[in-house]
Amino acid sequence: MDTTKSLWLPEKASTFANNIDWAFYLYYWISVAFFVVIVFLIALFVIRYKRRRPDQLASAQITHNTVMETVWTAIPLLIVMFLFVIGMKGYWNMRVAPANAMQVDVIGRKWSWSFEYPQEGISNDTLVVPIHQPVRLRMTSMDVIHSFSIPAFRTKADVIPGRYNTLWFEATETGTFQVFCTQYCGTNHSYMWTAVKVMNPDDYQAWVAVASDPSRGKTPAQFGAILYTKKGCAACHSVDGTPGIGPTWKGIWGSSTALEGGRSVTVDSVYVVKSMMDPAADVVKGFQPIMPPFQGVLSDKEVNGLAAYIQSLK
């Protein structure tokens, strides 16, 4: 379909656009017709019946004509009722989201937007959506009333504090589209912009993978600290020196530790990684070889994270 912007309307990028633009231009031409006729008649009469002599009287006194009155009452009435039906249909379609819509929570605050993806556990400052996928926004505000508007999608809804408002759309074009706040909300109201990025499904998946990566924006040690509890290390290894089923991690890094079978080893990245991948190989003296191997369970990134975390526990 033709997505380029026309004189009156911006580019189209959602399933609503065609319907709305059609209604817009339909009415546009109707009104142009009315306007031209009226203005033409005014101009014609003004020129044709201009007063030539000061004492000139009107050439006729026509007080009324019920037929004409009826006609120009009835015709507009029919037209506007037709327009009402068009508008109502389009609007209801814009309000009821399809069942397979994916949900994104939108939070407006002075003067920024944030978008929460509940399933993926993503929080982002731009709205990223896959193409040809109905998206339902559940929106609320932290302070005053804002309004979430995407001209290219021809949709808009106020974002109200203390309440949820909803909006849905299905993008039909990939690319980046402007988002405005259209409800006056104070000093930086006119800077309260963000963008909708519409992606192909694979790009979107890639983006989700990156955006939902828990290590994003964390040092390896911080990431490791999360894994320590998440991957269940905490069950056996303490980090404060208290004895457990496994040796504590506190101060273990760099120390030379005696192993079962008399050997001893300096705890460094090599040993730590080895004992994660194949724990039974070198068991610390005084402990049972009961730790499950994490070969293939932990990604390299996670291994690094854990190592860095242990190293950080001086």
Next chain:
Amino acid sequence: MATATLEEHEVAHHFDDLEQEFESHRLGMWLFIASEIMMFGGLIVGGLLLLILHPSAFAEARPHLDWRLGALNTFFLLTGGFTMARAAAFAQKGEQGKVQLHLVLSLLFGAGFLVVKTIEYKAKFHHGLLPGDAFHGEGFTSLHAATFFGYYFVSTGLHALHVIIGMGIMVWCLLVSRKVHFTRAYYTPVEFAGMYWALVDLVWVFLFPLLYLVG
């Protein structure tokens, strides 16, 4: 409005006759009352919507208002309305003494209303049943109890203000009645004071159930 009803006994310059003057002032008074009704109407519509939105708050907060005091106030207002109507009637008959007597009676009932209202307000202040932020009443589960009392103070306060204005008009009528002798030809001030007092009653018969009885 009072200034408008304060016409001289003889017809004002821009009227043809007394009848036209009387009719105009009366229509003016009705339109004024209409606007007053719209103002209180808006307030009461808001109250009804609150009742529909937060029934629990009303159910919880309403028992803290004593319907007996409310009923007593209803009695005062209606009786005042009755005596004002009598005053207007006597003004038409031109029985000046009885007009003044009934004006004083109505004033007393109005004062009674205000006294009771003060007692109620005192109790609310004492129990911390204050509007909005100031609210610190104990044992409320619905946060909208604060809203209820906020609405209670706004509506009854605005109504009480109109009671005071009405009493002011009565006092003014008393002063007029010392100079002007009311007759069939001219009884407008008392008449309008009566209408205004009836307006106060009219509002109250909706506020009273909304605040004291339902929910």
Next chain:
Amino acid sequence: MEQLPGHTYNFKTLAGVYVSLLFLAALMVGFSLVPMNSTNITWLDLHLLKTLIIFAIGACMALIIAGFLMGLKYESSKLNAIIFATNFAFLFIFILFTWTDLGLRGAMDPSFMKQINWESPVTKENAREQAQEAPAPAP
């Protein structure tokens, strides 16, 4: 002497009005004291019914007050009655249309909260933020 526009000076009428007003007020209070929960009628919202009856009584009182204490009954022109009726027409429109919004929010897409959710974390956080720094004031 014939009735002038305004208050009637027929004492009987006024006394009757006064008594009936007091009676209706008493009726109103009486109704409000009827315990509706004790009955075990479920097919009908008695609480709503009670509210409606109470306000209906209030409306009757309002009509009597307007008719006699304001003298609407003795008006020379119907205009004043029309004005009075118009008030209530507009107020009825006001509450009716506002209710079509408040009452029917989310009717088309019920999976969303339609009522104000004042206990949502949003308002709590909102309140906290307001406590911390006042919302951007105009310098």
Next chain:
Amino acid sequence: MIAHVHPENINYLKAKPGLINWFVTVDHKRISMMFLISTLFFFILGGVYAMLFRLQLWSPGSHGFISADTYNHFFTMHGVIMVFLVVVPGIPSALGNFVLPLQLGAKDLALPKINLTSLYLYWIGGILAFVSLIAGHADSGWTFYAPYSISKNPAVLWMLTAAFFLGFSSILTGLNFIVTIHKMRAPGMTWFRMPLFIWALYATAIMQIFATPVLAITLLLLLIENFFHIGIFDPAMGGDPVLMQHFFWFYSHPAVYIIVVPAFGICSELIATFSKKEIFGYKFVAFSSIGITLIGFLVWGHHMFVSGQSEIANTIFSFLTFFTAIPSAIKVFNWTATLYRGSIDLRTPMLYGLQILFNFTIGGLTGIILSILSVDIHLHDTYFVVSHFHYVAMGTTMIAFVGGVHYWWPKMTGKMYNEVWGRTAAILVFFGFQITFFAQLIMGSQGSPRRYYHYLPEFQIYHRISTVGVFFLAAGLFMALINLLASLRKSAPDAPQNPWGARTLEWEVAPTPPLVFNFEETPIVTHGPYEYATEKA
């Protein structure tokens, strides 16, 4: 000499000279004069604000010369001043006040003291608006939406109070008009012999009386929310900000018709008079004013189509809104038909009359598209809406105001202004206006949001066109003002009794300028307002 003349037989300007006598007068003509001066003052003030922020918008955001807060403050002041202090009181209080008794053949308004009270309430409102200016930056927009307006900004509080008083001023004027129209008509002045301006003022008065009190209660509740946060509107306390919008628009939509309906009346007067022709379909035009009034009370929700209002309510409001198109269309068609076979004299007031017709056609047509629900979702809160209501409030109402001032100026002052300058100004105003606001239509439908200090580069061209246009507009209005004031000098020609050859009482019977009690003796009306057929040439 004057001492010997009976006071009623000297014109109202000469009688009882001295400022004090003006301030305590109950003469509707003097009161309306004071209203006119006050309204013009605030019109200029509001216009200055408009020009300032149009200059700012020459280039986006920080490239301009004022800060974002100042910009928000300016458009708020522009809105509040123009709506509450100019367009709402403008035609009824300033022009209607003067003309209504004259057109009815009455000595004065029915309740002169109420009329004076209304003027003083207006002044109190105006003063409070200035207090708000001193108190700080009111930046809530003229709509005072909660919760933004309940953030304890003192300037906003003062502005709310100002609007409160202005509301009562408006109520009292409307009340006075209705009483006067019902009770003060001269003998022979039947309902259907009333000029259409009177019908328009009657319709307006109905809305003033029944809608404005709700504004009063809304503002009261907003003030209470500010101080106590009782939680009716305040979401932080569990209130519903959308409920506030219902309260506000229940007044402010009828207010839109309070603004525009009197302009229809003036348009009818101008077109009939300067075509020397009976208005086409008098009764249709008259009743369309009443009809638009009644419909006006049913459609406030169309200001809330994207506010999270329930879909059912939106549908109902959209349906009802379309009906406002019908009376509007009837008026436009009847005015156009009135021109047919008339004897059209393009004097200055008529140039404004034709502008009203032109602008209201655009204003009305753009209004209909905004009531198409699906399309409105796209256009809501954009410059399209801004342009639409300026085509109505400025292009129809204020142009009618200016046209009306030119039309009745000779009657008010007894002086004729310069016709050539008058027409030049009118033409300048026309083009200035179109340039300013048509650009905004396109920008809006392209999606440019309103109340924006900063904007996308692609919209700059429209903003620049609009900014250029506003200076033509201002120049035209300024020229008109100077021309009118210049006519007050001694050497300027005195106005004849009936310079336009109109058939309504104020021109045919009342002397120019009118006497203290308007007429020598109460006129007996024998013909309709536009009966040019019976007129001997």
